[in-house]
Amino acid sequence: MNKKIFGALVILVLSPLAVADSTQQAFEAMQQSFSKAGQAGMERLQQDETQRLCSAGAASNGLTDDALAKILAANEAAVKLPADGNYFGDWKRGQAIAQLGTGLQSSDDPAKPAGGNCYACHQMAESEIAYGTIGPSLLHYGKLRGNSQPIVDYTWRVLYNAKSYFACTHMPRFGSQGILDEQQLRDVMSYLLDPESPVNQ
Amino acid sequence: MKQRLWRVVSVAVMACMPFVVGAQQQEDPVAEYRELFGEDNPAELWEQRGEGLWREARGPKNVPLSSCDFGLGAGVVAGAYAQMPRYFADTGRVEDLESRLVTCMTTIQGFDRETVLRSRFGDGDKKSDLEALTAYIVGQSRGHTVDIKLQHPAEKVAYETGKSLFFYRAGPHDFSCASCHGESGKRIRLQSLPGLLEKKDAQFAFTTWPGYRVSQGELRTLEWRLADCFRQQRLPQLGYGSPAAVALVMFMAVNANGGKMDAPNLKR
Numbered sequence: 024m025n026k027k028i029f030g031a032l033v034i035l036v037l038s039p040l041a042v043a044d045s046t047q048q049a050f051e052a053m054q055q056s057f058s059k060a061g062q063a064g065m066e067r068l069q070q071d072e073t074q075r076l077c078s079a080g081a082a083s084n085g086l087t088d089d090a091l092a093k094i095l096a097a098n099e100a101a102v103k104l105p106a107d108g109n110y111f112g113d114w115k116r117g118q119a120i121a122q123l124g125t126g127l128q129s130s131d132d133p134a135k136p137a138g139g140n141c142y143a144c145h146q147m148a149e150s151e152i153a154y155g156t157i158g159p160s161l162l163h164y165g166k167l168r169g170n171s172q173p174i175v176d177y178t179w180r181v182l183y184n185a186k187s188y189f190a191c192t193h194m195p196r197f198g199s200q201g202i203l204d205e206q207q208l209r210d211v212m213s214y215l216l217d218p219e220s221p222v223n224q
Numbered sequence: 225m226k227q228r229l230w231r232v233v234s235v236a237v238m239a240c241m242p243f244v245v246g247a248q249q250q251e252d253p254v255a256e257y258r259e260l261f262g263e264d265n266p267a268e269l270w271e272q273r274g275e276g277l278w279r280e281a282r283g284p285k286n287v288p289l290s291s292c293d294f295g296l297g298a299g300v301v302a303g304a305y306a307q308m309p310r311y312f313a314d315t316g317r318v319e320d321l322e323s324r325l326v327t328c329m330t331t332i333q334g335f336d337r338e339t340v341l342r343s344r345f346g347d348g349d350k351k352s353d354l355e356a357l358t359a360y361i362v363g364q365s366r367g368h369t370v371d372i373k374l375q376h377p378a379e380k381v382a383y384e385t386g387k388s389l390f391f392y393r394a395g396p397h398d399f400s401c402a403s404c405h406g407e408s409g410k411r412i413r414l415q416s417l418p419g420l421l422e423k424k425d426a427q428f429a430f431t432t433w434p435g436y437r438v439s440q441g442e443l444r445t446l447e448w449r450l451a452d453c454f455r456q457q458r459l460p461q462l463g464y465g466s467p468a469a470v471a472l473v474m475f476m477a478v479n480a481n482g483g484k485m486d487a488p489n490l491k492r
Contacts, residue, residue: 049388049468056466063460067395074393081402082391127396127458143412155412157404186398195397202396 274360
C-alpha cells in the first residue's frame, strides 16, 4: 500500500481514539479529584453514551453523522409519553417550577422536589425580566404555536428529553434523567401552552 | 493607613445593606458597587492579613513562608502569580498558587494538610489563612502580564486535561463548564457569563480572581469559584488543589495569556 495513503488511514483511525483518550484522561483526573458530597455521589462522574459522544464532539470538530444518529435514536427511545394521555396540569405550579433553581445539587435537600430552572436560560413570561439567554426565548410560546396535537406532542418530548430533537443541546433531559416527574412536566406544559398562562399574555 | 482601612470597612458595610444603591436590574450590577467603592476594595483587608501571614513565623516549625518558591525563586512574589500554574521539581507536580501554598505551609511550616484544607474557605468570623495568603500573593502580580509558557511536558498534560475537563458533560443535568462558559455574551438569569474560549472574556475572568464577593461579604478565590461551579453542575465536590482543579486553572490561565492581572478584584 502507498505509504501516504497508509499514513492518512492511520490518522483517520486514530483521531477519534485521541479524543476518546482525552475524555478518558478527564475522567481519570476527576476520579482522583472529586469526593461524594450530599446526594452528589461519585457515580455522577460516569458518562452515558450521549454525554460521552457530545463531550468528545465539543472538544474536537463536532459530531460525526454516526454519533449524531446514535444520540438521537437513544434519546428518542428514552421518551415516555404521559401514561394516561393527559399532557396538562396547572400553569401556576408550572410557573413555580420554571422559577425554582434548586434540586439535585450536593447542597440541596433530596427530600424536596427539584425545580426546572427554566428562567436560568429562557425568557418566558414578559413580566419576569430576570431571564437568561442560553436558550431561545419562549415568550408567547403557546400563543405563537397554538396547541394542536403535534405541538403538544413535540413540546412534551422536548421537555422530557430535548436530546431526542437537538442532539447535544445544553438543555437537561428533565424526564428521562428523573429531574422532574410526570406531574411537574404536565404543569410546565400548561405554563407554556395554556392561553391563561402569563407566558401567553 | 488605619483611616483608609476604616473607610474600606464602612463602604463594605454600606454595600452589604440590601439595595442601598437602588440596584436596578441591569447588565453589570457590579458597576454600581464599583462606583460606590471607588478606588477602595474590601479585598485589601484580606491582602493585608495575607501579607502579615506571609512574613510571620508560624506553624509547628515556627518559621515564615519566605523560602516558599512560586517559580521565580525562593520568596519571590512579585509577578509570580502571572506565571502560574507551573511545574515544580520539588513536588514533581504542576501546582496552581493555591495548591502551592498548601505545599509550602505543610513542608516549610509543618502545618497538617487536613487542618489547612479544612479552613480553605472563610465564613464570617472563621477566617481562612489560605484565602488571605492567596489574596496577598495574587495582588503582588497586579499589572503583570499573564504569561504561561507550557514548557514542561507535565504542564502540557495539565492544559490538555483541563481542556477535556472543560467539555466533560456528566451528572443528571448533562452539564459541562462549556454549558455556561462555551460562548461569549450569554447570561444565566441576569448574570453575565464569561465565554472562556474567547481571549477577551478569558482574560477578564482570569485576571479578576480572587475577588471580594459583594453578595457574600467574603473574598473568594479561583478554586472556590471552580468548586462552586461543579456544585451547580450537580457533580460531587471538587478537591482543593486536586489534579482536576489545577488542570482547569491551567486551561483558563493559558486562554488568558497576554491579559494584565488586576486582582484581587470586586465581584457581584
